[in-house]
Structure formats: structure tokens, C-alpha cells
Amino acid sequence: MAIETLEHPVVKKERSENLLSKRRRKFVTDPLNDDNPITIQVLGICSALAITLKMEPTLVMSIAVLFVIVFSNLIISALRNLIPNRVRIIVQLAVIASLVTLVNEVLKAYYYDMYKVLSVYVGLIITNCIIMGRLEAFAMGNKAWDSILDGFGSGFGYAWIILAVAFFRELFGFGSLFGFEVFKAIGLESFPNNGLMVTPIGAFMILGIIIWIQRTKSGYVEH
Amino acid sequence: MRQSNAYIIVFSIITTIVLGGLLSVASVGLGPRQKIQVELDTKKSILGAVMEINKTDDVLAIYDQRIESLVVDINGNEVSEDASGKPLVAENVSIEKNYKLPAEERLYPVFLYKGTGADVEAYILPIYGNGLWDVIWGYVALDKDLSTIKGAVFDHKGETPGLGARISEAEVQSRFVGKEVYNDEGSLVSVNMLKGEGNSPESLDPHHVDGLAGATITARGVNNMLLNYLEYYQNYLKKISS
Numbered sequence: 001m002a003i004e005t006l007e008h009p010v011v012k013k014e015r016s017e018n019l020l021s022k023r024r025r026k027f028v029t030d031p032l033n034d035d036n037p038i039t040i041q042v043l044g045i046c047s048a049l050a051i052t053l054k055m056e057p058t059l060v061m062s063i064a065v066l067f068v069i070v071f072s073n074l075i076i077s078a079l080r081n082l083i084p085n086r087v088r089i090i091v092q093l094a095v096i097a098s099l100v101t102l103v104n105e106v107l108k109a110y111y112y113d114m115y116k117v118l119s120v121y122v123g124l125i126i127t128n129c130i131i132m133g134r135l136e137a138f139a140m141g142n143k144a145w146d147s148i149l150d151g152f153g154s155g156f157g158y159a160w161i162i163l164a165v166a167f168f169r170e171l172f173g174f175g176s177l178f179g180f181e182v183f184k185a186i187g188l189e190s191f192p193n194n195g196l197m198v199t200p201i202g203a204f205m206i207l208g209i210i211i212w213i214q215r216t217k218s219g220y221v222e223h
Numbered sequence: 224m225r226q227s228n229a230y231i232i233v234f235s236i237i238t239t240i241v242l243g244g245l246l247s248v249a250s251v252g253l254g255p256r257q258k259i260q261v262e263l264d265t266k267k268s269i270l271g272a273v274m275e276i277n278k279t280d281d282v283l284a285i286y287d288q289r290i291e292s293l294v295v296d297i298n299g300n301e302v303s304e305d306a307s308g309k310p311l312v313a314e315n316v317s318i319e320k321n322y323k324l325p326a327e328e329r330l331y332p333v334f335l336y337k338g339t340g341a342d343v344e345a346y347i348l349p350i351y352g353n354g355l356w357d358v359i360w361g362y363v364a365l366d367k368d369l370s371t372i373k374g375a376v377f378d379h380k381g382e383t384p385g386l387g388a389r390i391s392e393a394e395v396q397s398r399f400v401g402k403e404v405y406n407d408e409g410s411l412v413s414v415n416m417l418k419g420e421g422n423s424p425e426s427l428d429p430h431h432v433d434g435l436a437g438a439t440i441t442a443r444g445v446n447n448m449l450l451n452y453l454e455y456y457q458n459y460l461k462k463i464s465s
Contacts, residue, residue, distance in 0.1 A: 053384060084231045091238055098242040102249055109253040112260035173385070196384030 004029045027149040031157035034218060039211045043129040049203040050121055055178045058116045058166035060107070061099070064122055066155035068099045069131050070148055076139040077147035083140075093126070100125045116154050130154055151158040165206045173197030240353075254389045264316060266290075272347050272362040273336045291335040297327050299458030305330075309451035318351045319439060331455055336364065338379035345373045346463075348456050352448025355440040360392065363449060365404070369460050372414060375399040377445060387441030398432040404453055406430065413450040413458065 017023070037043045051061045072095050076083070083091050104122045107115040115122075125131065134154050139147040170176055172194045175183040183191040196202045214220075266286040267276055274283060277462035305311050306370045313332035321329040334347035345364040352359055377390040389395050402414040412430050420436035427433060433455030435441045 052415055067454060082234070084226060086226065087231055087235060090235075094238055094242055098246055102248055105249050105257070106252050109256040112257075112264055115260075116264075195385055199383075207330075 012048060024056060024146060024149055027155070028153040031150075031153040032160065033157075033214070034220075036157045036196050037130040037133075037154050037213050038158060040171070040220060041130075041133070041203050043133060044158055045207075047121055047124060048158075049126060049163060049200045051118060052166040052169055052203050053198065054163050054170045054174070055163070055166050056158050060111070060114050062155075062159035062162060063120060063122065063129070064100075064107075064118075065125055065128065065158055066152070067103060068096060069127055069134060069155045069158075070151035071099055071132055072131060073139045073147040073151035074144055075136045076142045077097060077142060080142075082138050088140065088197070089132075089136070092132065096131055096135070097126050130158055161207075161210065164197060164210060165203055169197045169202055173202065186207045248284070257303070258330070262314065268376050268378065269347055269362055271362040272374045274346050274374075277282060288336050293335070294455075295331050295333055295459045297329065298463045299456075299459065299460075301337060302330060304359050313331050313402040315432070318349045319358070322351050326455055329455070331459070333456070333459065334362075342450065343367065346460075348452060350448045350452040352444055352451060353381050354379050354390075355387050355438070359441070359444055360389075361448075362444075363452075365460075369464050370403050370405040372399050372402045372404065379441075382441050383438065386435065387438040388436065389435055390441060390445055395435065399427075402432060403429040409449075411453055412444070413453055415446045416452075 022135055035041070038048055039043065047061065047065075052058050072092070075095050079091075090091055100123060103117070107118070107122060118194070135151060138150045142150070168177075169179065171182065173196075175191055175193055176183055183189075194202070196205075235394065260439060263282055264447055267282050269290065270282065270286060281351055292311050294311045296302050303311060311330070313334065316330050316332045318332075321331075332349060335343045336345040336347055338344040345366055346369065347362050347364045349363050349442075350363055357380035359377060359379040359382065361375060363375045364373040364375045365371065375396050377396060379388060382388040391411045404411060404413050407442055415431050417426060417431055417434040418439050419434050421434050422431075
């Protein structure tokens with residue numbers, strides 16, 4: 001088994017490893033910038049475009065994705081030696097789908113307004129490539145604690161990008177942040193709202209600009 | 224052993240049972256709470272047609288106090304039992320399901336908004352129809368004279384944000400307030416949104432409101448559903464006005 005041989009040296013090394021050793025901190029910090037799931041791996045774009053219209057739904061979506069990715073990483077990692085190789089993708093999907101359905105039910109029960117706004121996009125977390133990608137590439141071959149950290153890393157990496165996009169879209173599209181009318185508050189009563197920001201095209205442009213700035217700074221080139 | 228067919232089958236069955244069981248428990252456990260939320264949402268939009276609702280308001284209490292409901296058929300006769308003989312509750316009548324039936328067979332809920340006294344101050348009627356991408360719906364409140372619009376709320380499933388989706392904004396809905404659905408001769412003309420936005424004030428007579436820039440088809444959908452449902456309720460409205 002490829003997975004078991006891969007894991008073997010890691011187990012020996014980890015005996016006395018600090019819970020937040022340098023190697024482990026990298027699991028969290030890498031996806032935030034150098035290996036960001038959205039801007040570098042270019043995954044999860046559809047939801048990044050669809051739900052970034054305003055800050056509040058975006059925040060709820062970030063939390064939902066974070067919850068799903070951390071717990072599915074944990075569950076798959078804990079079961080990694082039990083999951084039959086031939087049906088592993090189905091098992092991963094079943095776990096993700098169950099967690100997403102759970103999030104959806106809870107939102108419907110306790111946060112109905114947001115449930116209506118996010119509607120199908122919560123369900124579409126199931127097909128979010130970031131989560132599937134982390135399960136297949138990381139959780140299937142690493143221990144539970146490392147997988148949790150990896151989940152947090154990718155979750156936060158996803159969250160800060162979509163929150164940044166939502167920040168600019170709500171600010172320029174509606175003149176507000178979390179529904180608070182910023183431009184009115186600072187005395188710019190007649191600041192015109194930008195209709196482009198309200199459409200998904202606005203999200204594309206902001207995302208493009210973020211990727212541009214990030215890659216200029218890091219010198220990352222796609223091969 | 225981990226790759227044998229028997230192991231895979233057993234593993235799959237256990238996974239299914241565990242995950243399925245977990246979701247069933249969650250669904251059953253959260254069910255009552257979700258039902259309340261749906262009810263709250265319906266009542267909030269019914270009340271929204273006649274008054275401002277603040278986040279802190281106790282919607283259910285206000286609703287119980289101010290709203291009385293009944294169900295009528297296309298001829299304006301009150302219906303109190305459904306097909307199986309159970310008493311009908313207007314709030315539970317699904318407009319969406321009834322919309323799929325022919326107009327003659329549908330049930331039409333009416334919500335009576337009462338003032339502090341016992342008098343009916345407004346008649347709130349549900350409306351439902353098609354926008355550009357998907358369905359749109361809402362409630363329109365007619366004043367005591369049964370012609371003046373006291374308020375309207377619209378909502379949508381998938382209209383374009385910033386264009387057609389603006390029908391759910393308070394500013395757009397407030398354009399309907401004070402308009403008349405009957406003309407001077409007493410025939411139903413409804414209230415129509417004009418094409419385009421920023422129309423001259425002269426064109427905004429009692430039967431027309433300013434339209435939505437870039438959302439002509441959604442506006443047309445609003446016009447259609449308003450006219451259609453006012454027609455469906457004609458017999459009932461005639462009955463109570465005589």
C-alpha cells in the first residue's frame with residue numbers, strides 16, 4: 001500500500017513532535033498565501049463568484065466551508081486505514097455530503113434568512129474541489145491532527161480570499177459593509193454604486209486583480 | 224483483506240447506516256424548529272405588506288393580534304375544509320402548489336389586517352407568477368376601499384441581482400403604495416410598471432409606477448402576477464364590497 005509506506009517514516013519522526021511544530025504550522029500558513037486554494041490552485045471559483053455579493057453571506061459561507069473541510073479531513077484521516085481503496089472517493093463524498101447536509105439543516109433551523117440567501121450554494125459545497133482535493137491529497141495519507149491543521153489552513157485560505165472579494169463588491173456595489181452604509185456615514189451621500197460589482201463579472205475582476213498582485217509579489221508562474 | 228469484495232460491501236453498508244442515521248437524527252431533531260422558521264418567514268412577509276417589521280419585533284404576536292385569515296375559491300365562496308375533510312388553515316395553503324392547478328380549482332387565501340378595533344383595515348392577497356429566470360411571488364395589501372394599494376412586498380427565487388432582484392427592495396415596493404387598481408369606470412386595470420426607469424412624473428398616473436432599468440421582463444412578470452391574482456380574487460372582492 002502506497003499510503004502505508006508513505007506514512008511510515010512520518011510516524012517515527014513524530015514521536016516527540018510539538019503539537020504546533022514548524023512543520024505543522026506550515027500546514028496552516030501555506031494555504032493562506034503561497035499555496036492558496038483559490039488564487040494559486042484556482043479551485044472553488046464558482047462559489048467564490050456566486051456568494052461574494054455581500055459580506056454577511058460570505059462570512060456564513062466561509063464558516064460553513066471551514067466546518068466541512070476540518071471535520072471531513074478529521075473523519076477521513078481517522079478512517080484512512082479502514083477505507084477500501086477502490087471506493088475511497090465515494091466514501092469521501094458521502095462524508096462531505098453528510099456534513100454539508102448537516103450545515104444546511106442547521107442554517108435552516110437557526111438562520112433562516114441566510115438559508116434563503118445562500119440557498120443552493122451551501123449544497124454546492126459538496127462539489128467544492130478544495131474539499132475533495134484536500135481529502136484525496138492529504139487526509140488519506142496523514143494523521144488526524146495534521147489533517148485538522150491542513151483543513152484549517154485551506155479553509156482560512158478560502159475564507160480570506162472570498163471575504164476580500166466580498167469586501168470590495170459590497171463596498172462599491174452597495175456602498176455598505178455588513179449592511180452598514182459606509183459612504184453615507186462618512187458624508188459621501190451621493191457616492192454612486194457601481195453596477196458592475198453587483199454582477200459576477202465584478203467578482204471575476206477583483207479575483208483577477210488579487211491573483212495578479214499576489215503572483216507579482218511571489219513571482220509564482222503556472223507551468 | 225481490505226481490498227476484498229466482502230470487506231468493501233460491509234464497509235459501504237456500515238458507512239451508509241452511520242451517516243444516514245446521523246442525518247435522520249439531525250433532520251428529525253431540527254424539524255420542529257425549521258417549521259417555526261418557515262412559519263415566521265411567511266407571517267413576516269404577510270405583515271410586511273402593510274407595516275414595517277423591525278428585527279426585534281415579535282412577529283408571531285403581532286400576527287396573532289392583527290391578522291385573521293380565510294380561504295376562498297375562484298367564485299369568492301369561503302372554503303373551510305380541504306378535499307379530505309380536514310379544516311383548512313390559510314397560512315398552510317401553498318400558493319406554489321395551487322399555482323400548478325387550473326385557476327378554477329385553486330384555493331385562494333385571504334389575510335385580513337385588523338386595526339386596533341375590530342374593523343378590517345386591509346385585505347392582503349398573495350400573488351405568484353414568473354419572472355425572468357424563475358418564479359416570483361409576493362403579497363399585495365388593498366385598503367378598505369378595495370382599490371387603493373396599501374402596500375406590497377415581492378420576492379423572487381433567481382432574478383438577476385441588481386436588476387430584476389430589486390423587486391425585493393423596499394424602495395421599489397413603496398412605489399406601489401397609494402396606486403389604484405380600478406379605474407374611474409370601476410373596471411380592473413391593475414397597476415403596471417412602466418418600461419425603463421426615471422419616467423416622467425406625468426406618466427406615473429394612479430395605475431402606473433416607474434419601472435426597473437434593465438429588468439423589463441421581471442417588471443412584466445410583476446405586472447402579470449398582480450393582474451392575474453386581482454382577477455382571481457374579483458368574485459371575492461365584489462362579494463365583500465356589496
